[in-house]
Amino acid sequence: MKFAIALFSAAHAPSSRRALLFAQAALAGGHEIVRLFFYQDGVHNASGSVVTPQDELDLPRQWRTFVTEHQLDGVVCIAAALRRGVLNEEEAGRYQREAVAVAAPWELSGLGQLHDAVQDADRLICFGGA
Amino acid sequence: MSTLHVLSHSPFGDDRLTSCLRVIGAEDALLLSGDAAYALQPGTAPFNTLGTRGLKLFVLAEDAQARDLQTPDWAKAIDYPAFVELSIRYDKVNSWL
Amino acid sequence: MPRSLLIISRQSPWSGPGAREALDIVLAGGAFDLPIGLLFLDDGVFQLAANQDARALQQKDLSANLQALPMFGVEDLFVCGDSAAERGLDPKALSLEEAQVLTVGEITALIDRYHQVITL
Numbered sequence: 001m002k003f004a005i006a007l008f009s010a011a012h013a014p015s016s017r018r019a020l021l022f023a024q025a026a027l028a029g030g031h032e033i034v035r036l037f038f039y040q041d042g043v044h045n046a047s048g049s050v051v052t053p054q055d056e057l058d059l060p061r062q063w064r065t066f067v068t069e070h071q072l073d074g075v076v077c078i079a080a081a082l083r084r085g086v087l088n089e090e091e092a093g094r095y096q097r098e099a100v101a102v103a104a105p106w107e108l109s110g111l112g113q114l115h116d117a118v119q120d121a122d123r124l125i126c127f128g129g130a
Numbered sequence: 131m132s133t134l135h136v137l138s139h140s141p142f143g144d145d146r147l148t149s150c151l152r153v154i155g156a157e158d159a160l161l162l163s164g165d166a167a168y169a170l171q172p173g174t175a176p177f178n179t180l181g182t183r184g185l186k187l188f189v190l191a192e193d194a195q196a197r198d199l200q201t202p203d204w205a206k207a208i209d210y211p212a213f214v215e216l217s218i219r220y221d222k223v224n225s226w227l
Numbered sequence: 228m229p230r231s232l233l234i235i236s237r238q239s240p241w242s243g244p245g246a247r248e249a250l251d252i253v254l255a256g257g258a259f260d261l262p263i264g265l266l267f268l269d270d271g272v273f274q275l276a277a278n279q280d281a282r283a284l285q286q287k288d289l290s291a292n293l294q295a296l297p298m299f300g301v302e303d304l305f306v307c308g309d310s311a312a313e314r315g316l317d318p319k320a321l322s323l324e325e326a327q328v329l330t331v332g333e334i335t336a337l338i339d340r341y342h343q344v345i346t347l
Contacts, residue, residue, distance in 0.1 A: 001218050008227050008347070014164050015138055018190070025210035040248055040347075080248065111255035119230055119261070123217055124343040128227035130139045130164050131339050149237075149269055152309075155335045224235075224344045 001031045004121035006114060007042035008128025011059040016045055019127035020062055027070060035073045035117035036063075038106075042128065043081040046074065046106040049099065067105045075117075078108040132157040134220035138164035141176035146226045151183065159186035159220060161213070162205075167193040170205065180205070188216065231262035233341035236271040240281075240289045246274055249347040250292055257299035264303035264341060265296070266334065267326065272311045275321035290322050297325055305329050305337060 003026050009015045023033055038046055045063050052058040067074040081102065082091060088102040102108065118124050135154055141147040147169060154160060162169055167189050169176040180187060181204055189199075191207040201207040208216065217223050234253050238245040249271075256263035267275055274289060281288040296304060304326040311318040311328070318328040329337060338344055 003217075006345070018138075018163060021210045022213060025214045029211055029214050031214065039252075040245070079251065083244065111252055112259060114252065115232070115256050115259055115261055118232055118343055123223060124232075124345070125217055125223050126225040126227060126345055128225065128347075130166075133338055133344070145269060152331045153334045153338065155339060222341070222343050224338065224346055226237075226346050 001026075001123065002034050002121045003031055004035050004037065004114075004117035004124045005033060006037045006039060006117075006124065006126045007045060008040040008126060009130075010041040010044040011047070011050055013041070013128070013130065015127045015129055016042070016059055017057065020059065020066065022125065022127070024066065033070075033072055034120045035075055035113065036067065037075050037077070037114045037117055039077045039080050039111075039114065040128065041084070043076050043084055043086045046076045046081075047086050047101040048103060049086075049101040064105065072105075074106045075109050075113045076102060076106050077114070078110055081108055131221040132159075134159050134161060134216055134223045136161045136163060136223060136225040137166035137169075139226070140165035141169045142174075147176060150226055151179070154185060159188060159216070161188040161190065161208075161216065163190040163193055167197055167199055170194065170199045170202065172200075172202075177202075229261050230342040231264065231340070232256060233264040233266060233338060233344045235266045235268050235344060235346040236274065237269040237346060239270040239273040240279065241273075241284060241286070242270070245347060246271070247287075247289060247292075249345075250289065252345065252347075253296065253301055254292070254299050257296070257301040260300060262303075263301055264305065264337070265301060266305040266307065266329075266337065267310070268307045268334070268346075269310050270314075272306055272314060272316060272321070275306060275311075275323050275326065276316055277320060277322050293323055296323075305334075307331070307334060
């Protein structure tokens with residue numbers, strides 16, 4: 001089964017952890033994840049600027065490890081990311097901002113990537129809100 | 131076609147559960163996750179509504195456990211591998227974000 | 228055949244970027260000529276209230292973008308009549324004339340017709 005997983009909530013929201021555990025369970029069950037797409041506040045999950053207290057779950061780091069280990073396609077919506085100050089080097093340069101928060105394995109791209117994933121996958125699963 | 135509806139907001143002070151129950155179809159199921167699991171708090175309006183509604187109802191086991199909620203016999207507690215399987219058994223997943 | 232996607236927009240136009248970001252998904256789908264539907268449900272129906280004044284809140288006007296939906300190839304527009312009526316809006320006097328007013332039962336059937344759904 002091919003899954004597209006879209007995440008709409010920030011890293012500190014419980015739904016972001018659920019998205020990661022769902023994604024891990026999907027791969028463990030022998031399924032494929034065609035793309036992870038981070039939209040709205042979900043873009044914060046790709047931020048390398050989040051500092052989590054040592055005794056708490058570091059979700060942005062866990063996502064990074066997960067995506068890197070499984071060589072997944074991790075796309076962050078560029079418009080949502082710009083609005084929330086989650087920029088990669090290219091966008092920081094383009095808009096003359098100092099803070100660079102996103103790097104590989106994440107890629108900033110447009111909403112077309114969400115639609116593309118919906119076309120490619122058997123199921124779209126969205127996580128967000130509370 | 132069937133839909134797995136997923137809620138994650140508390141039913142107290144939020145209208146997602148009410149709204150979902152209006153549009154949920156006969157072939158559909160509902161999964162309570164996060165604070166939506168509080169709908170299983172006994173003696174409350176959401177609990178009584180769900181108990182008499184007779185729909186296919188699931189709750190994410192970790193969310194019930196964390197909140198000390200017992201799963202009534204008209205609901206089923208599931209883990210993440212079962213969540214994945216449910217999302218396949220139903221034709222689509224509608225998460226009420 | 229391309230897979231169809233239904234966006235259910237439940238947020239008022241003034242509650243943050245949520246309504247606009249839901250609309251952006253729809254517009255992007257229209258731009259790619261994909262079969263995409265948009266349903267206004269719950270507070271989402273407030274996006275269709277007439278005579279709103281975005282300038283009062285220093286916002287951009289969402290209704291102009293909504294009017295442009297048919298031009299962007301998005302013609303499957305729906306509004307929940309019950310949500311509108313509960314909120315004191317006349318379902319027949321909404322700003323998006325193209326939107327079909329549906330009953331709750333018809334919404335169940337609508338969700339059923341689409342391959343995938345995103346509720347925001």
